[in-house]
Amino acid sequence: MPENTIEFYVSCDAGVIANSVPTKRLIEIVLRAPQAAARTSRPAFNLALVLDVSGSMAGKKLAYTKEAAAYLLDQLRDGDQVALVAYDTNVQVLAEMQSITRERHAALRQKIDALRAGSTTNLSGGWLEGCRQVGLVQAKGAVNRALLLSDGLANVGITDREELAEHARQLSQRGVSTSTFGAGSDYDEHLLEVLANQGDGNYYYIDHPESIPEIFRRELEEIAAITLQDVVLIIEIPAHTSVQLPGEWRNQMEDGKLKVYIGDLASAQQRRLYLEVLAPPSDDSALELHLTLQARTPEGEEVQQKTGVKFEYLSADKVGNTQRDAGVLERFYRVSNAQVASEALRLERAGRRDEAERMLDRQLIASAPYISEEERAQYTRMRERVKRGLEQAERKHFSQDQYNIKRSKNQDPDA
Amino acid sequence: MNKPTPEEEGMLIGELARRANVSVRTIRFYISEGLLPAPQIRGRFTSYDEDALLRLQAIRYFKEAFLPLREIRERLAGLTTEELRTLLAELEQTATKTQEQRSSAVDYIDHLLAQKPAMRQVAEPDRFFNAQPPKMPTLPLLPARPPRAETWRHFSIAPGIVIQASSGLDAINEKRLEELLQFASRIFSSKGVRNA
Numbered sequence: 001m002p003e004n005t006i007e008f009y010v011s012c013d014a015g016v017i018a019n020s021v022p023t024k025r026l027i028e029i030v031l032r033a034p035q036a037a038a039r040t041s042r043p044a045f046n047l048a049l050v051l052d053v054s055g056s057m058a059g060k061k062l063a064y065t066k067e068a069a070a071y072l073l074d075q076l077r078d079g080d081q082v083a084l085v086a087y088d089t090n091v092q093v094l095a096e097m098q099s100i101t102r103e104r105h106a107a108l109r110q111k112i113d114a115l116r117a118g119s120t121t122n123l124s125g126g127w128l129e130g131c132r133q134v135g136l137v138q139a140k141g142a143v144n145r146a147l148l149l150s151d152g153l154a155n156v157g158i159t160d161r162e163e164l165a166e167h168a169r170q171l172s173q174r175g176v177s178t179s180t181f182g183a184g185s186d187y188d189e190h191l192l193e194v195l196a197n198q199g200d201g202n203y204y205y206i207d208h209p210e211s212i213p214e215i216f217r218r219e220l221e222e223i224a225a226i227t228l229q230d231v232v233l234i235i236e237i238p239a240h241t242s243v244q245l246p247g248e249w250r251n252q253m254e255d256g257k258l259k260v261y262i263g264d265l266a267s268a269q270q271r272r273l274y275l276e277v278l279a280p281p282s283d284d285s286a287l288e289l290h291l292t293l294q295a296r297t298p299e300g301e302e303v304q305q306k307t308g309v310k311f312e313y314l315s316a317d318k319v320g321n322t323q324r325d326a327g328v329l330e331r332f333y334r335v336s337n338a339q340v341a342s343e344a345l346r347l348e349r350a351g352r353r354d355e356a357e358r359m360l361d362r363q364l365i366a367s368a369p370y371i372s373e374e375e376r377a378q379y380t381r382m383r384e385r386v387k388r389g390l391e392q393a394e395r396k397h398f399s400q401d402q403y404n405i406k407r408s409k410n411q412d413p414d415a
Numbered sequence: 416m417n418k419p420t421p422e423e424e425g426m427l428i429g430e431l432a433r434r435a436n437v438s439v440r441t442i443r444f445y446i447s448e449g450l451l452p453a454p455q456i457r458g459r460f461t462s463y464d465e466d467a468l469l470r471l472q473a474i475r476y477f478k479e480a481f482l483p484l485r486e487i488r489e490r491l492a493g494l495t496t497e498e499l500r501t502l503l504a505e506l507e508q509t510a511t512k513t514q515e516q517r518s519s520a521v522d523y524i525d526h527l528l529a530q531k532p533a534m535r536q537v538a539e540p541d542r543f544f545n546a547q548p549p550k551m552p553t554l555p556l557l558p559a560r561p562p563r564a565e566t567w568r569h570f571s572i573a574p575g576i577v578i579q580a581s582s583g584l585d586a587i588n589e590k591r592l593e594e595l596l597q598f599a600s601r602i603f604s605s606k607g608v609r610n611a
């Protein structure tokens with residue numbers, strides 16, 4: 001397959017379903033963005049940099065954040081626009097959304113250098129202001145995104161995780177995405193992750209202040225290499241069939257169609273999604289699922305590809321004796337385990353350790369036959385740790401691992 | 416063989432999800448959070464009625480109005496199906512109005528900030544000044560048990576017969592419960608177990 005085309009294909013654990021009882025089947029969906037030709041152009045950036053300057057940022061964290069912000073300024077080109085927002089208790093717009101000239105660049109550098117750590121964390125106020133700045137200039141084909149850095153718990157403004165997630169969803173639906181950067185060990189990893197998941201962006205855990213510039217560089221490199229934007233997967237669900245989609249993708253059910261929003265994909269970036277399908281019994285000969293991939297290239301070209309899966313109806317006995325694809329099962333359970341582990345970590349964080357442990361236990365039993373020895377050992381260890389209660393940094397590490405698995409961010413290419 | 420349609424039997428979870436435009440996962444989440452009552456068990460399957468659909472539609476409006484889950488739970492608690500219908504009609508009216516007001520990202524945020532003017536204001540410094548969350552003492556011997564309501568599931572087996580079970584059963588008892596429910600519904604159903 002030529003490297004500059006989109007890959008979009010599906011496979012399943014078995015191609016047969018029972019005609020007398022409901023059958024559970026797994027579908028693996030693989031999509032890969034085209035490889036960028038060596039090119040000098042990239043999508044324009046409309047970025048709002050939203051920086052936490054609460055009291056706890058004082059010292060190294062703030063110093064490295066300034067370095068990261070200066071790096072970001074240096075990466076901007078003609079046609080890019082940037083806004084700077086700093087928040088503690090109050091939200092300060094240091095610079096309205098603007099394109100960058102040499103004089104403005106110097107003026108912005110001064111404002112960044114002058115940042116001082118203040119009081120509390122009005123995360124929602126800062127973030128929404130950043131999104132608003134992006135919204136003022138958002139354009140099709142550009143990367144319209146707020147980059148939100150925080151090191152603490154949102155304790156002023158809107159602080160409810162569910163509510164903020166809903167705003168992120170509404171804003172990405174309206175073309176403004178959000179990537180989040182959690183620095184240190186005192187922020188709420190689930191809040192920053194859900195903002196990025198519903199905000200069609202990326203979530204990063206930064207364990208050492210020294211890494212702040214490096215992580216911002218990764219985000220900028222990724223958005224500079226975008227070859228496919230606003231990727232949407234549309235799955236037509238047949239009547240009486242139910243599906244589940246682990247991975248916490250922004251999605252929407254509409255007229256029997258499940259729309260899954262994948263966001264933007266960088267050159268050759270791959271995403272694997274899994275559908276757990278409960279197929280109804282039927283006298284028909286087959287059950288078909290149709291999948292459509294919709295996206296746009298940064299050049300404005302609309303892309304659409306279709307594929308499908310066909311399950312053949314057989315007697316329950318025959319279906320029961322069918323060999324299932326061990327690879328699909330293992331990869332599905334990797335994501336499904338990560339999803340359950342994320343939920344367990346949320347419970348653990350809320351002090352509901354018993355429930356978290358039980359949840360992990362059930363999932364371990366269910367997935368044990370299909371996963372590797374190593375993965376089993378990892379989750380067994382997590383269950384033991386969850387039972388006793390986790391340290392803050394441990395929570396961040398565990399959640400980041402699950403996030404990467406759920407969103408297929410760290411896969412070996414030939415998995 | 417004449418199989419009853421899900422409509423006649425109440426909706427299966429997939430059907431409910433499709434009609435309410437939410438995912439199956441979301442429905443399970445709402446049940447576990449007490450926003451939706453637990454489903455009826457019919458034969459081997461759980462089934463949902465119109466009341467569940469109305470509740471899901473109402474939840475959607477409340478979420479779009481940025482209500483946190485706990486407040487949604489309070490607003491929906493104890494409403495009859497008839498009261499839900501009235502509530503939905505009201506919600507539909509206000510939603511159409513607000514939807515028009517926030518078509519772009521900027522409109523959306525402006526609308527939100529107008530609703531929550533406190534967002535940009537200074538908080539009471541004495542309450543919030545300490546940006547670091549307080550360090551919680553770790554007591555390894557005592558499992559943390561924050562006060563919270565326990566969730567119980569009600570399974571109506573037949574008119575006047577209800578089985579109750581906690582939501583926090585372990586895998587073994589969950590399996591036993593499933594068997595019990597199947598057995599119970601077989602006894603009380605004159606038609607025997609259905610395969611839907």
